Amino acid sequence: MIDYAVLLNEHGLKATFQRMNILGEIDRHGHMSVEDIYEKVVKVHPSLSLATIYKNIILMVEKEVLVEVPIVGKKSKYELAKEDHIHMICTECGEVEDKLCFDETDALFHQLSRQEHFKLHKRQVNLYGICEHCQSKTA
Amino acid sequence: MIDYAVLLNEHGLKATFQRMNILGEIDRHGHMSVEDIYEKVVKVHPSLSLATIYKNIILMVEKEVLVEVPIVGKKSKYELAKEDHIHMICTECGEVEDKLCFDETDALFHQLSRQEHFKLHKRQVNLYGICEHCQSKTA
DNA sequence: ATCCTTGCAAATGATTTGCAAGAGT
DNA sequence: ACTCTTGCAAATCATTTGCAAGGAT
Numbered sequence: 001m002i003d004y005a006v007l008l009n010e011h012g013l014k015a016t017f018q019r020m021n022i023l024g025e026i027d028r029h030g031h032m033s034v035e036d037i038y039e040k041v042v043k044v045h046p047s048l049s050l051a052t053i054y055k056n057i058i059l060m061v062e063k064e065v066l067v068e069v070p071i072v073g074k075k076s077k078y079e080l081a082k083e084d085h086i087h088m089i090c091t092e093c094g095e096v097e098d099k100l101c102f103d104e105t106d107a108l109f110h111q112l113s114r115q116e117h118f119k120l121h122k123r124q125v126n127l128y129g130i131c132e133h134c135q136s137k138t139a
Numbered sequence: 140m141i142d143y144a145v146l147l148n149e150h151g152l153k154a155t156f157q158r159m160n161i162l163g164e165i166d167r168h169g170h171m172s173v174e175d176i177y178e179k180v181v182k183v184h185p186s187l188s189l190a191t192i193y194k195n196i197i198l199m200v201e202k203e204v205l206v207e208v209p210i211v212g213k214k215s216k217y218e219l220a221k222e223d224h225i226h227m228i229c230t231e232c233g234e235v236e237d238k239l240c241f242d243e244t245d246a247l248f249h250q251l252s253r254q255e256h257f258k259l260h261k262r263q264v265n266l267y268g269i270c271e272h273c274q275s276k277t278a
Numbered sequence: 279a280t281c282c283t284t285g286c287a288a289a290t291g292a293t294t295t296g297c298a299a300g301a302g303t
Numbered sequence: 304a305c306t307c308t309t310g311c312a313a314a315t316c317a318t319t320t321g322c323a324a325g326g327a328t
């Protein structure tokens with residue numbers, strides 16, 4: 001169970017009702033677009049402004065509380081910052097599933113970086129395809 | 140040397156001056172944003188409209204002549220469709236470098252897909268960091 | 279008490295659309 | 304000739320900004 005107030009304070013941000021709820025929804029759903037987040041949080045805070053979502057997402061990405069996940073053909077989603085992982089993205093329903101298994105690819109990524117004298121900061125691996133659920137729908 | 144007219148025709152598209160030049164610039168530069176492309180092609184075709192660039196990029200992505208490369212914190216770039224590869228993206232200057240070496244990771248990606256009953260279509264691996272050139276500038 | 283954050287409304291920027299004229303096959 | 308594509312202008316959609324009022328430490 002994550003304490004969002006502590007998480008925010010640790011990153012130099014005040015723990016407002018809006019921010020806690022943004023984090024709560026992203027934590028609950030895994031990956032959300034700006035619109036997704038707005039639609040959820042406005043339910044518990046009807047006077048919420050979209051501008052507030054934008055401002056906070058930009059800020060929380062800067063402070064490395066959130067990570068942007070850009071997706072081919074769609075708007076970016078945002079997730080809580082955590083260790084790097086693989087995304088399996090369904091091009092039908094848009095669902096994003098995490099897979100924690102960078103151990104097996106890291107050797108290659110670091111070797112490539114060394115070869116190119118590239119200072120590696122972050123890896124994003126996205127596998128695009130059709131999830132099990134959408135395959136059975138279409139079939 | 141790629142024959143852009145043939146490439147377009149093979150994908151069911153007419154070979155217009157605009158399209159050939161869009162492909163030519165992307166081929167020459169590797170990875171370009173909508174604005175990048177416009178700025179280059181307008182030089183050889185001053186009456187070019189941005190709307191034409193948008194329409195053609197959407198069309199050429201649909202027809203799989205081009206591939207969108209979404210990038211954290213920036214606008215997407217587009218590249219010619221070719222075998223999947225790794226992108227090394229410099230967060231300083233925005234340069235994108237290709238690395239053809241999926242052999243080493245494919246086993247993992249396919250194993251994961253099998254495990255999840257996921258029908259894998261495309262892999263995008265992006266390594267974010269600072270390129271050699273930008274490191275020496277900053278240092 | 280102080281400084282940061284919010285919500286609103288307006289401004290900006292990016293992308294899309296409709297349509298008449300022009301280009302490709 | 305026929306159909307698809309272009310360029311323009313307008314429309315739409317997404318994102319950002321300025322500012323006065325409210326909330327967190």
